[in-house]
Amino acid sequence: MSKRRPGSSLPNWHDDAQAAEGSGVRAAVQRFLLMGLIAMVLVAVPVSLWVRAQSAHNAMANAVLLTHRLADYSIGPLITDAVIDGDPGARRQLDERLAPRIADGSMVRVKVWDTNGTIVYSDLPRLIGQTFPLPSWTFEMLADGKGRATLETQTSPDDRHEADSGELVEVYVPTIASTGETFVLEAYFNVDGVRQEQNSALLGLIPAFLLALGALQLAQLVPAVQLARRIQKHQSTKRKLLQHAIDASDLERQRIARDLHDEVIQDLAGLSYALEAEEMHSSPENRPLFSQAKAILQKNVRTLRAMTTELYPPDLxxxxxxxxxxxxxxxxxxxxxxxxxxxxxxxxxxxxxxxxxxxxxxxxxxxxxxxxxxxxxxxxxxxxxxxxxxxxxxxxxxxxxxxxxxxxxxxxxxxxxxxxxxxxxxxxxxxxxxxxxxxxxxxxxxxxxxx
Structure with a gap:
């Protein structure tokens, strides 16, 4: 049991309490920052996924627009009766027009279909003249004039030559030949363009988004710290008031115990001695009465002394x-x-x-x-x-x-x-x-x- 020697310094409770309160404020601020970081992550992840999806959608729309231009200005005017009849010399102009795009890897494959599902032109000559079923929505696309684009791995029978290329952007658009007939242009683009656009969108938007969330977090940090300090101050005040109440209770216990010991118990003890003296000098018939009164009085004195011991604890x-x-x-x-x-x-x-x-x-x-x-x-x-x-x-x-x-x-x-x-x-x-x-x-x- 450790004891304090006379003259030794007492533990500085005030400093300890202040340190504990400061630690509580720091812990509250750390929890606030941690929850803010978690909230930023929870918000940033779905936003990033949404941005990726939107950028992919925009990239697909751009691919459709590019293919429309290719159909209207590069391929459609060069589709002649000779091309439709399979003349190799007539196809040379189309090959030369598409060669730069095929060479730089941006375009993987080109096919021109008639409405019966026959390939009338392709940069891969072996496909020309083969017939495959067209997608079910082809005639709807030809009617409304809007292209269709998908991003997927090619598994159709007519795509066996592109199956090893992984994911490709496949675009279908209508095109008008020089003869006035309507054909379907199918173009395959490398997926790198879509990924690059997605990454550009993310790099352009997410930092600004996170910066805005971070600024909001910092703006809330100051009132959060102030609130934590106010709460700590109220808790400190409550502890001090409670401590004062306990101290007051102890002092009141000590006062009551001292008054009982110095006044009531002493007076009752003196009365007990007086009754004992009276018992010794009283007549034999009165002695039992004095003895009984003295026993009751001594019992009450013992009870009061036990109460004072309980009220005023020993020196620990x-x-x-x-x-x-x-x-x-x-x-x-x-x-x-x-x-x-x-x-x-x-x-x-x-x-x-x-x-x-x-x-x-x-x-x-x-x-x-x-x-x-x-x-x-x-x-x-x-x-x-x-x-x-x-x-x-x-x-x-x-x-x-x-x-x-x-x-x-x-x-x-x-x-x-x-x-x-x-x-x-x-x-x-x-x-x-x-x-x-x-x-x-x-x-x-x-x-x-x-x-």
Whole structure:
């Protein structure tokens, strides 16, 4: 048991409390920033997916527009009767027109279909003249004049030569030949253009989006810090008020105990001596009356002295917490309650932590005597490098924790407030007919106010 020597400095509770409050503000700000970061991620991910989808849609629309231009200005005017009849010389102009696009890799394949599904021209000559089924929406496309584009791996029978190219942008648009006939132009583009447009959109939008979210987060940080500090200030004020109330209660207990000891008990003790003297000099028939009055008076004096001991706890610095707890169990033994006390003899606690555990034990043991109707009680004090635990269990009648306490029975609330002021926690469990357990826990590093 650690003791403070005369003249030694007391623990600076105010500094400890301020440090704890500052740590609480930092923890609150860190939680705010972490939640903000999580929110940014949760918002940024779907936004990124949406941007990618929109940019892919725009890239596909651009591919359709490019293919329309290719059909209207490059391919359509060069589709002549000779091309339709399969004249190799007539196809040379189309090959030369499309060669640069095929060479730079932007365009992978070109096919021109008639409405019967026959390929009348392709940059791959072996496909010319082959017939395959057209997509079901081909005639709808020819009617409305709008192209169609898809991004997928090619698996159709007419696409076996492009199957190894991976994903391709496949575009269908109508085109008018020089003969006035309507044909279908099918063009395959490399997917790199779509990916590049997606990446450009992401790189252009996401940084600005994240910057806006970050600015919003920083703008909210200042009021969040102020709010956390106000909350900490209110909690600090509440702790101080609660501590003052406990201090006032202790001072009032001491005053009442001192008045009882110095006045009432002394007067009653003097009256007891006077009755004893009167008993010795009274007549034999009056002596039993004086003896009975003296016994009642002495019993009341013992009761009052026990009350003063309960009101004014022993000096924990001189006595030590183990011995103080042992003395608290004496009234239980007088009531016939078996007590099992397990307390380490070398308990390393300062006076303030010892006082906190003593108050809890005093309240629990008083309730056990008055209300529990218990036959056994176990009181255990455990200590390690991290915390100190006081565990008290009786086998009494128990009570309903959910019920409101009767008037003037605020012991449980007082215990909770006492432990809370010390920076600890209190857990109470009770079972009807099977007793009650109370566990008070105090971290070794928790700041406790010294008095």
């Amino acid at each position: 610095e001189e006595l030590g917490l183990p011995e103080a707890l042992a003395r608290l169990t004496a009234p239980l033994l007088e009531q016939g309650i078996q007590v099992k006390l397990t307390v380490p003899p070398n308990c390393d606690l300062d006076r303030d932590r010892s006082a906190m555990f003593y108050r809890v034990a005093r309240e629990v043991l008083a309730n056990t005597v008055k209300h529990a109707r218990a036959s056994t009680l176990e009181l255990t004090l455990m200590q390690d490098d991290d915390c100190t635990i006081l565990l008290i269990h009786d086998n009494g009648c128990g009570f309903d924790l959910s019920a409101d306490p009767p008037d003037n029975h605020l012991g449980l609330r007082i215990m909770r407030d006492t432990v809370y002021v010390a920076g600890g926690s209190l857990e109470v469990r009770s079972w009807a007919g099977r007793g009650t357990s109370v566990m008070a826990t105090l971290d070794r590093a928790a700041p406790v106010r010294s008095r």
